[in-house]
Amino acid sequence: MSRGSEPDAGTTGGTKQTYVEDLKDHAGETVTLRGWVYNLRSSGKIAFLILRDGTGRTQCVLSKKEIGDEAFESARALTQESSVSVTGAVNLDDRAPGGAEIHVESFEVHQLAYDYPITPKEHGSSFLLDHRHLWIRSSRQHATLRVRAEVIRALQEFFDERGYLRVDSPILTSNACEGTSTLFETDYFGEPAYLTQSGQLYAEASAMAFGKVYCYGPTFRAEKSKTRRHLTEFWMVEPEVAYMRLEELLGLAEEFVTHIVRSVLERRRAELETLERDISKLEVIEPPFPRIRYDEAVKIAQAGGSEMPYGEDFGAPEETLISEGFEKPVLVTHFPRSVKAFYMAADPENPELALCVDMLAPEGYGEIVGGSEREADHDVLRERMRQHDIDPATMPWYLDLRKYGTVPHSGFGLGVERVVTWLCGIHHLRETIPFPRLLNRIRP
Amino acid sequence: MSRGSEPDAGTTGGTKQTYVEDLKDHAGETVTLRGWVYNLRSSGKIAFLILRDGTGRTQCVLSKKEIGDEAFESARALTQESSVSVTGAVNLDDRAPGGAEIHVESFEVHQLAYDYPITPKEHGSSFLLDHRHLWIRSSRQHATLRVRAEVIRALQEFFDERGYLRVDSPILTSNACEGTSTLFETDYFGEPAYLTQSGQLYAEASAMAFGKVYCYGPTFRAEKSKTRRHLTEFWMVEPEVAYMRLEELLGLAEEFVTHIVRSVLERRRAELETLERDISKLEVIEPPFPRIRYDEAVKIAQAGGSEMPYGEDFGAPEETLISEGFEKPVLVTHFPRSVKAFYMAADPENPELALCVDMLAPEGYGEIVGGSEREADHDVLRERMRQHDIDPATMPWYLDLRKYGTVPHSGFGLGVERVVTWLCGIHHLRETIPFPRLLNRIRP
Numbered sequence: 001m002s003r004g005s006e007p008d009a010g011t012t013g014g015t016k017q018t019y020v021e022d023l024k025d026h027a028g029e030t031v032t033l034r035g036w037v038y039n040l041r042s043s044g045k046i047a048f049l050i051l052r053d054g055t056g057r058t059q060c061v062l063s064k065k066e067i068g069d070e071a072f073e074s075a076r077a078l079t080q081e082s083s084v085s086v087t088g089a090v091n092l093d094d095r096a097p098g099g100a101e102i103h104v105e106s107f108e109v110h111q112l113a114y115d116y117p118i119t120p121k122e123h124g125s126s127f128l129l130d131h132r133h134l135w136i137r138s139s140r141q142h143a144t145l146r147v148r149a150e151v152i153r154a155l156q157e158f159f160d161e162r163g164y165l166r167v168d169s170p171i172l173t174s175n176a177c178e179g180t181s182t183l184f185e186t187d188y189f190g191e192p193a194y195l196t197q198s199g200q201l202y203a204e205a206s207a208m209a210f211g212k213v214y215c216y217g218p219t220f221r222a223e224k225s226k227t228r229r230h231l232t233e234f235w236m237v238e239p240e241v242a243y244m245r246l247e248e249l250l251g252l253a254e255e256f257v258t259h260i261v262r263s264v265l266e267r268r269r270a271e272l273e274t275l276e277r278d279i280s281k282l283e284v285i286e287p288p289f290p291r292i293r294y295d296e297a298v299k300i301a302q303a304g305g306s307e308m309p310y311g312e313d314f315g316a317p318e319e320t321l322i323s324e325g326f327e328k329p330v331l332v333t334h335f336p337r338s339v340k341a342f343y344m345a346a347d348p349e350n351p352e353l354a355l356c357v358d359m360l361a362p363e364g365y366g367e368i369v370g371g372s373e374r375e376a377d378h379d380v381l382r383e384r385m386r387q388h389d390i391d392p393a394t395m396p397w398y399l400d401l402r403k404y405g406t407v408p409h410s411g412f413g414l415g416v417e418r419v420v421t422w423l424c425g426i427h428h429l430r431e432t433i434p435f436p437r438l439l440n441r442i443r444p
Numbered sequence: 445m446s447r448g449s450e451p452d453a454g455t456t457g458g459t460k461q462t463y464v465e466d467l468k469d470h471a472g473e474t475v476t477l478r479g480w481v482y483n484l485r486s487s488g489k490i491a492f493l494i495l496r497d498g499t500g501r502t503q504c505v506l507s508k509k510e511i512g513d514e515a516f517e518s519a520r521a522l523t524q525e526s527s528v529s530v531t532g533a534v535n536l537d538d539r540a541p542g543g544a545e546i547h548v549e550s551f552e553v554h555q556l557a558y559d560y561p562i563t564p565k566e567h568g569s570s571f572l573l574d575h576r577h578l579w580i581r582s583s584r585q586h587a588t589l590r591v592r593a594e595v596i597r598a599l600q601e602f603f604d605e606r607g608y609l610r611v612d613s614p615i616l617t618s619n620a621c622e623g624t625s626t627l628f629e630t631d632y633f634g635e636p637a638y639l640t641q642s643g644q645l646y647a648e649a650s651a652m653a654f655g656k657v658y659c660y661g662p663t664f665r666a667e668k669s670k671t672r673r674h675l676t677e678f679w680m681v682e683p684e685v686a687y688m689r690l691e692e693l694l695g696l697a698e699e700f701v702t703h704i705v706r707s708v709l710e711r712r713r714a715e716l717e718t719l720e721r722d723i724s725k726l727e728v729i730e731p732p733f734p735r736i737r738y739d740e741a742v743k744i745a746q747a748g749g750s751e752m753p754y755g756e757d758f759g760a761p762e763e764t765l766i767s768e769g770f771e772k773p774v775l776v777t778h779f780p781r782s783v784k785a786f787y788m789a790a791d792p793e794n795p796e797l798a799l800c801v802d803m804l805a806p807e808g809y810g811e812i813v814g815g816s817e818r819e820a821d822h823d824v825l826r827e828r829m830r831q832h833d834i835d836p837a838t839m840p841w842y843l844d845l846r847k848y849g850t851v852p853h854s855g856f857g858l859g860v861e862r863v864v865t866w867l868c869g870i871h872h873l874r875e876t877i878p879f880p881r882l883l884n885r886i887r888p
Contacts, residue, residue, distance in 0.1 A: 017687060019655065021607065034687040035655070036849045054655025054686065055607060083849035085687075113848040133649040133841040134848060136611075142653065149610040156600065163465065163499060166593040167580075170879040171615070171639075171662050172628075172677055174886045184616075186628045186639070188676075188886050189668070195615075195630070195639075202879055205577040205888070209586065211463065211479070211498020218615045218661060224633070232632075233616055242498065243461060243478040243529075397577040397888035404557040404578060405480045405527035435614040435646055442618045442632050444649070444841035 020056035023100040027092045033058070033102065034085045036137070037078045037113075047075050049104075050097075051086060052137070060086050060102040067104065075107065080119070081137070083110035125428075132435055133444045143271035144431050147264055148420045152216075154263035155237045155414070158256055159214045164239060167206035169199025169215040175395055182222050184232075195220035198413060201343070201398055203240035204374060207409055208401055214239040226439045228428040229316060229366060231417060233437040240411035246355040246373050249410040250331050253359055253369050254289040256414070257329060261285045264423050277425040281327070281363065289328045289359070294335045297322045313339040320364035329368065332358045342388040343381070345373035345408075357412070365422035371412025378402035464500035467544040471536045477502070477546065478529045480581070481522045481557075491519050493548075494541075495530060496581070504530050504546040511548065519551065524563070525581070527554035569872075576879055577888045587715035588875050591708055592864045596660075598707035599681045599858070602700055603658045608683060611650035613643025613659040619839055626666050628676075639664035642857060645787070645842055647684035648818060651853055652845055658683040670883045672872040673760060673810060675861060677881040684855030690799040690817050693854040694775050697803055697813050698733040700858070701773060705729045708867050721869040725771070725807065733772045733803070738779045741766050757783040764808035773812065776802045786832040787825070789817035789852075801856065809866035815856020822846035 018031035035053030042048065047062040064072040078084065088104040117131050118138060128135045135141055159166070172193045176183055184195040199215035206213040216237045223230055239252065261282050264272070272279055292300075297318075298310050304321035308314070313335070314322070323330055337346060337354045344354040359369035375381045381402055382392045392399060420432035430436040435444065462475035479497030486492065491506040508516040522528065532548040561575050562582060572579045579585055603610070616637045620627055628639040643659035650657040660681045667674055683696065705726050708716070716723055736744075741762075742754050748765035752758070757779070758766070767774055781790060781798045788798040800816035819825045825846055829836045836843060864876035874880040879888065 019607065034851070036652075054609075054651070054653060054657075081849040083851045110852075111850045116848050131841075131844075133646075133844060136650065136653040145611060145654075146609060152610055153600070153604055156597070160597055163463065165498075165590060166596055167589060167878050168662075168679065170677060170881060172664070172881050172886060184630045184632070186630045188628070189666075189884050191886070193628075193886050202577075206580065206878060207498070208480075209498060209580040210589075213498075218612075220616070222633075233614060235612065395888075397575075400575075400577060404560050405525040406555045407478070407527045408554075434611050434650060437614060437616050440633050442616055442635070442637050444839075 020051070020053050020058045020098060020100075022055075023058060023090050023098070023102075024092065026090045027100075028090060030087060030089050030105065031102070032085055032087045033060075035083070037080055037082045037084060039080070040076075040078050042076050047072065049075065049078065049084075049086070051084065051102075056098050058098045058100055058102060059096055060088065060104050060107075062104045062107070067106065071107070074109065077112070078109065079113050079116070081113040081116040081134075083113070084108065085110070129430070129436070129438075129441060130443070136434060139274055141431060143268075143274040144420065144424050144426065145434060146271045147268045147275075147424050148416065148432055150264050150268045151260055151416055151420055151423070152235075154260045155256070155416070156216065157263070158259045159237075159239060162212070164212040164214045164241075165206075165210045167203065167210060167213045167215060168217060169196065169202035169206075169238075171196050171217065175201070184220050184222050197221055198236065199238050200240065200411060200413065201395070203238050203411060204409065205397065205401055207240040207242045207411070208405065208407070212239070212241045224439060227316075228430075229418070231429050231433060231436055231438060234429075234433065235416040236413045237416065238411060238413045240409065242407050242409045244373075244410040245408060246333065246357065246410060249371055249373070249412060250289075250291060250333070250357055251287070253331070253357065253371065253412055253414075254287045254329070257289075257359065257369070257419075258286050260419060261423065272424070275424050275426065277423070281425075282423065284327050285329070289331050290326050291331045291333060292322075293333055294353070297332045300325060311336055311338065314358075314367075316366055319360050319366045323360040323362050323364055323366075327362055329359050329361050332360060340372070342384040342390060343372075343374050345375045346380075355410075361418070361422040363422070363425075366418065368418045368422065369412050369414045371410065373408060373410045376402060376406045376408050378406065464495070464497050464502045464542060464544075466499075467502060467534055467542065467546075468536065470534045471544075472534060474531065474533050474549065475546075476529055476531045477504075479527070481524055481526045481528060483524070484520070484522050486520050491516065493519065493522065493528075493530070495528065495546075500542050502542045502544055502546060503540050504532065504548050504551075506548045506551070511550065515551070518553065521556070522553065523557050523560065525557040525560040525578075527557070528552065529554070573874070573880070573882075573885060574887070580878060583718055585875060587712075587718040588864065588868050588870065589878060590715045591712045591719075591868050592860065592876055594708050594712045595704055595860055595864055595867070596679075598704045599700070599860070600660065601707070602703045603681075603683060606656070608656040608658045608685075609650075609654045611647065611654060611657045611659055612661060613640065613646035613650075613682075615640050615661065619645070628664050628666050641665055642680065643682050644684065644855060644857065645839070647682050647855060648853065649841065649845055651684040651686045651855070652849065652851070656683070656685045668883060671760075672874075673862070675873050675877060675880055675882060678873075678877065679860040680857045681860065682855060682857040684853065686851050686853045688817075688854040689852060690777065690801065690854060693815055693817070693856060694733075694735060694777070694801060695731070697801065697815065697856055697858075698731045698773070698775070701733075701803065701813070701863075702730050704863060705867065716868070719868050719870065721867070725869075726867065728771050729773070733775050734770050735775045735777060736766075737777055738797070741776045744769060755780055755782065758802075758811075760810055763804050763810045767804040767806050767808055767810075771806055773803050773805050776804060784816070786828045786834060787816075787818050789819045790824075799854075805862070805866040807866070807869075810862060812862045812866060813856050813858045815854065817852060817854045820846060820850045820852050822850065 038052040039050040088102040301318040347353040356372035482496040483494040532546040745762040791797040803813035
């Protein structure tokens with residue numbers, strides 16, 4: 001057993017490292033894989049080692065006859081998550097997991113792992129969250145986080161290809177415009193600052209400079225609720241477009257979500273299969289998405305048994321009832337202004353309603369997009385701020401946007417973890433982010 | 445003059461909106477542009493309006509004869525940053541800025557802007573920073589932030605294409621491993637939490653799960669220094685690779701930086717020209733980059749006049765002296781361990797030295813990359829933590845990585861704003877991020 005920090009570990013057999021995901025390009029060649037023991041079973045003469053290297057898993061066959069007694073015995077002593085480099089010939093075989101098998105010529109152990117905490121037996125979620133730094137090596141977590149990475153790649157691709165400029169909104173802000181109760185506060189050289197809950201207000205300033213923009217970054221909510229739909233730290237993408245109206249925004253949102261779904265279906269199908277996701281439910285996602293107004297949505301929820309009265313915002317039970325009737329995400333528009341944020345524009349045909357949209361994912365996965373036209377008139381916006389107990393003097397720059405060439409504009413926010421939860425068909429948001437931050441949980 | 449929030453603003457002439465950057469595809473067509481007045485000059489019969497729409501600027505020609513007296517007079521009254529939609533025929537003309545000119549048939553004013561604060565005259569930097577939400581409309585800021593967006597796009601593309609998985613490190617952490625003096629602290633449901641200074645430690649956990657990873661996100665440093673090279677909030681990309689050694693890391697870093705430079709040269713050349721950047725200085729950037737050891741670098745600095753003794757870390761003056769002799773970024777390796785972080789691996793040939801690298805940009809732009817092999821041995825790492833006054837009990841998960849299949853591994857961090865500063869050839873980091881956070885500055 002060699003120590004992990006010894007310099008020879010990287011030069012096994014003098015062969016350049018190959019990754020499992022690339023084995024199909026190396027039929028018949030001798031390659032070196034470097035990774036960890038996922039599983040091992042052996043008889044007296046032959047051992048089957050499943051090696052994972054982070055890009056995939058492959059079976060390595062060790063024969064006592066070929067590698068000798070001593071090496072064979074040390075292979076049989078390998079434990080789960082021991083680190084090992086393996087050199088051998090690649091044998092393409094459709095029946096093998098991943099389509100290839102390695103006939104091992106030599107191997108090197110970097111470290112034997114003792115008592116790896118996560119075993120094939122069932123563990124409680126608290127135990128697993130305590131060991132999140134190791135849990136992410138497990139196949140379901142691995143698959144979920146690979147879907148997440150593809151969602152992030154696809155969402156940026158969508159906007160980059162359409163000429164939207166990525167303009168980062170700041171994380172630290174002086175604004176506490178939705179009240180301080182759900183804000184994380186910090187001392188910023190003697191004055192209070194807050195972690196952003198949304199990049200939108202700054203994205204509006206950016207849209208006036210660049211026309212079409214998006215921001216993508218972490219957002220924070222110090223909510224004391226402990227539900228499967230809440231994280232205190234989560235990632236949002238927020239496009240904002242000058243001169244865009246609600247109708248165009250709905251089209252943008254449905255195209256955007258469709259692009260994400262198709263990218264995942266194309267590039268992460270194996271992971272969805274690992275997660276036993278019913279892929280047929282995702283294959284039907286394409287524009288147009290159904291559009292209903294808030295008042296219709298209330299009737300659907302009430303017909304389904306909800307006692308929510310007209311005029312309130314939907315809770316998770318109502319979202320589930322509303323989405324049940326649709327196989328695609330549903331766009332719910334025209335909520336009462338009273339339940340929505342101060343910056344939303346009023347419907348000129350009925351000023352009690354907001355020109356806004358919530359997109360509800362199918363199968364009860366809840367709201368994945370929220371957006372609106374923004375109030376573009378300086379005086380109306382200032383009055384709305386006062387009604388929401390926001391002192392306009394705290395955000396003069398936001399009002400400036402309505403003084404110097406104001407234009408109608410619209411945008412939305414999409415929560416990455418909610419989309420990943422839906423696409424992966426999993427129960428809890430906390431598995432869709434590498435290191436979840438929850439009520440009372442900030443470790444590891 | 446119509447109000448910004450009126451619904452007719454989006455439907456001028458019933459024509460779909462075209463963006464300035466797409467005009468070249470619309471020769472001879474009648475299009476509608478929506479944007480803001482950048483400049484206006486007029487005679488008694490003809491007016492030249494430079495319209496900016498966020499994607500570019502184009503000249504719109506208005507003739508009194510064509511649009512009539514009343515409309516012509518209202519066009520002449522347009523002020524800087526007034527919002528306006530313009531409909532007219534596209535005339536491709538190489539002599540025109542942007543290569544096209546609009547012969548205006550009709551236009552609509554959304555809002556006349558009065559007393560726009562940023563005028564062509566010189567403003568002080570404090571005034572401009574106070575008006576950052578408007579300053580980003582100016583052509584130099586516009587160009588700089590478009591370069592920034594391309595750097596971000598390119599850095600993700602580089603790793604995505606090479607099979608690195610994006611795994612986000614958390615922003616809120618319980619670790620205060622580099623001391624709390626430069627950390628922003630917040631109350632996390634009754635216990636202290638800190639804004640991350642680097643995603644590296646978590647990226648190491650991710651690399652053990654996924655082999656090759658990167659994280660990209662905001663990082664924070666509550667430094668009380670007010671220099672042109674400091675921001676309190678800045679963005680970093682941090683790749684981390686299991687089984688990678690320093691030598692390979694150097695190759696990865698130089699390929700990576702080259703990819704970013706070439707992407708910007710290819711896709712943001714016009715912006716570099718706006719910034720009057722000497723592009724020839726960027727065109728020479730290609731592997732291999734020069735490699736020198738710390739001790740040679742000290743001699744270069746001393747020969748250049750620095751009085752820094754061997755054994756200290758470089759300051760900005762030394763970085764400038766060292767980089768002056770090279771036209772490409774220079775890789776400085778093998779610093780004394782005593783000036784570097786606890787997690788860096790020792791050089792087996794001289795344990796007083798770290799297997800680390802700083803990449804210094806040419807032309808005195810300073811350090812843009814810092815990286816190393818990581819200490820892979822559990823006991824050595826624990827001892828190093830103690831030497832740095834870090835209680836190993838505060839990060840059991842980080843030590844776990846050395847217990848369960850430890851492997852040699854390496855990674856680096858690249859600071860986006862420093863790279864943008866270099867590529868754009870500008871003086872101060874604060875112009876390379878949309879809403880800079882500086883000592884005593886958290887607004888807008």
